[in-house]
Amino acid sequence: xxxxxxxxxxxxxxxxxxxxxxxxxxxxxxxxxxxxxxxxxxxxxxxxxxxxxxxxxxxxxxxxxxxxxxxxxxxxxxxxxxxxxxxxxxxxxxxxxxxxxxxxxxxxxxxxxxxxxxxxxxxxxxxxxxxxxxxxxxxxxxxxxxxxxxxxxxxxxxxxxxxxxxxxxxxxxxxxxxxxxxxxxxxxxxxxxxxxxxxxxxxxxxxxxxxxxxxxxxxxxxxxxxxxxxxxxxxxxxxxxxxxxxxxxxxxxxxxxxxxxxxxxxxxxxxxxxxxxxxxxxxxxxxxxxxxxxxxxxxxxxxxxxxxxxxxxxxxxxxxxxxxxxxxxxxxxxxxxxxxxxxxxxxxxxxxxxxxxxxxxxxxxxxxxxxxxxxxxxxxxxxxxxxxxxxxxxxxxxxxxxxxxxx
Numbered sequence: 001x002x003x004x005x006x007x008x009x010x011x012x013x014x015x016x017x018x019x020x021x022x023x024x025x026x027x028x029x030x031x032x033x034x035x036x037x038x039x040x041x042x043x044x045x046x047x048x049x050x051x052x053x054x055x056x057x058x059x060x061x062x063x064x065x066x067x068x069x070x071x072x073x074x075x076x077x078x079x080x081x082x083x084x085x086x087x088x089x090x091x092x093x094x095x096x097x098x099x100x101x102x103x104x105x106x107x108x109x110x111x112x113x114x115x116x117x118x119x120x121x122x123x124x125x126x127x128x129x130x131x132x133x134x135x136x137x138x139x140x141x142x143x144x145x146x147x148x149x150x151x152x153x154x155x156x157x158x159x160x161x162x163x164x165x166x167x168x169x170x171x172x173x174x175x176x177x178x179x180x181x182x183x184x185x186x187x188x189x190x191x192x193x194x195x196x197x198x199x200x201x202x203x204x205x206x207x208x209x210x211x212x213x214x215x216x217x218x219x220x221x222x223x224x225x226x227x228x229x230x231x232x233x234x235x236x237x238x239x240x241x242x243x244x245x246x247x248x249x250x251x252x253x254x255x256x257x258x259x260x261x262x263x264x265x266x267x268x269x270x271x272x273x274x275x276x277x278x279x280x281x282x283x284x285x286x287x288x289x290x291x292x293x294x295x296x297x298x299x300x301x302x303x304x305x306x307x308x309x310x311x312x313x314x315x316x317x318x319x320x321x322x323x324x325x326x327x328x329x330x331x332x333x334x335x336x337x338x339x340x341x342x343x344x345x346x347x348x349x350x351x352x353x354x355x356x357x358x359x360x361x362x363x364x365x366x367x368x369x370x371x372x373x374x375x376x377x378x379x380x381x382x383x384x385x386x387x388x389x390x391x392x393x394x395x396x397x398x399x400x401x402x403x404x405x406x407x
Contacts, residue, residue, distance in 0.1 A: 024061035025144035026068075029102065034134020035112040035120050045071050045084035049112055049136070050119040060147045064090035075104075075124055077278060077392060078319050082110070082122040096147040102138040112136045247304030247407040249363030251395065257404040258395055261291035263341050270343040280381070280401060281390045282328055287382035289337045289346065290402050299373035302407040305330075305366040307381075309358050310398035318394035320360075326385025327357045330366050333378040347378060355384060371406060 029039035031049045040053025045067065047056065057068040065073040065084075072088035075081065093105045101108040104124050112120035113133040126133040264274045266286050280288040294303070307328070312320065333347040341347075353367040366379075379402065383389075393401035 024059040024066075025096075025147050026057055026059040027096075027140035027143040028055045028057055029138045029140060031110075031112060031122075031136045031138055033112075033136035035136055039122070039138065041067065041084070045069075045073075045086070046115075047073075047082050047084065047122050048115065048119050049122065051116075058084075060094060060096060060144055063092045063094050065094050066090055076317060079127055079317055080124045081317055082124065096140055096144045098145050100140045100142040100145050102140065108137050110136050110138055247302060247306075247365065247368055247405050249304075249306045249308065249365060249405075251308075251399050251403060252405065255406045257292055257294070257406075259290040259393060259402060260293055261289070261337065261339065262393060263289045263291075263337055263339060265289065265341060265343040265346055267343055273340045273342050275339045279390055279392050282381050282383050283388040283390070284383050284386060287343075287380050289333070289341060289378055289380045291337055292377045292379070292404055294372050294375050294377060294404070296374040298371035298406055301371045301373075302368065303371035304368040304405045304407060305353070305379065305402065306405055307356065307358065307364045307366055307402050308399045309360055309362055309364070310400055311361045314398040315394075315400060316398075317396040318392040318400050320389065320391035320400065322360065323388045324383075324386040325357075326383060326387030327355050328387065328389070329355045329382045329384050331380050331382070332367075333380055335378070336376040337378045346380070349380065353379070358387075358389075366402070368407075 029047075031037055031039055035049050037049045038053075038055045039047055039049055040051060041047055041056040042053070058065050058073065059067075067073060067084040069084070069086075071084035071086050072090035073082065073084040074088050074091045076083060095103045095106075097103050097108060102110075104110075107124075109124075111123045111126045111133045112135075113123060113127045113130045115121045120134075122136070122138075123133070261276050262278065262280055263276055264281050264286050265288075266272060266274075268285050280290070282288055307330075330353040331349040332351050332353055334350040335347045337347055356364050356366070358364060381402065391400050395403075
């Protein structure tokens with residue numbers, strides 16, 4: 001799509017073991033307490049107790065943990081889930097006590113919350129509204145004792161109702177996990193501005209119609225990128241699909257892309273560069289820019305940019321705050337954005353894709369057209385009419401945010 005949002009953000013999990021960092025100490029984990037068992041991993045790096053997963057191996061150095069695939073182990077906002085993501089900078093503050101127990105900021109207290117009937121995800125704080133979370137400790141079996149920063153000099157981190165903004169973009173790819181985040185997040189206004197790579201003139205044509213997308217009679221890739229709206233109230237935890245259309249609003253494993261860069265920009269602070277974030281903020285003051293890298297393998301295919309907005313109760317590892325009426329305006333930028341983007345220096349708008357009056361429980365088609373294989377595309381989302389929305393971009397059930405589907 002000369003403007004299609006195909007984010008080459010769907011990064012396959014590392015399959016080959018990485019060489020442990022020099023000076024690190026490696027171990028495996030066993031949980032004890034309310035849920036006991038060996039700690040294993042899903043393919044996307046989520047750490048779990050229960051199931052038939054083989055024991056996962058971790059390494060600690062200077063208070064930061066990585067797994068055997070070289071993925072940085074982090075506490076995902078806002079639920080503090082302990083998982084290891086490709087390309088992520090490890091969360092600091094971990095240590096191994098003299099008795100071989102993993103500690104986070106001096107505390108060995110972790111929580112196991114059910115993802116399925118038999119499998120539990122791990123957290124540093126109990127998941128709000130999840131009544132079956134239990135306290136656990138994590139043991140290395142006596143290995144790496146005394147590793148990490150001194151626990152006496154660090155304060156225990158607690159969860160907050162405000163969404164956490166990170167300086168690293170998401171890069172893991174497979175949806176899984178089950179937790180319900182707090183719904184009392186306060187949105188921080190942010191405006192993103194990214195420079196999209198220039199594309200062929202006229203390849204992306206905005207539509208003046210706001211009618212729901214109708215079924216397509218042909219499965220051949222469109223010759224132009226047309227914006228359209230597709231919103232069907234979701235009766236389940238998954239965003240609705242555009243019935244009968246070649247491109248769906250639901251995410252199909254292996255056939256969608258996530259943003260590699262999420263950058264807010266602010267009208268009130270036009271020279272301030274926020275850098276890449278996990279959270280997208282769309283408000284009267286802030287816009288957010290999304291960068292997508294379209295895989296070369298998408299050549300000759302049709303792509304659809306979709307905005308998924310499930311209900312709060314259906315989110316497992318994300319959360320959002322939403323207020324006001326109004327709409328979200330989506331524009332393709334003339335070049336790809338960077339982490340240094342500000343409201344003042346952000347790329348110019350190339351073409352208007354769509355304006356959507358979004359409501360929780362719906363999935364929307366922003367635009368559809370030929371996939372711009374091998375290119376980087378930037379799309380900016382801004383508020384119109386007073387709408388305010390902040391959310392943690394996430395592909396876990398139910399997915400929330402801006403994605404690109406390959407039809």
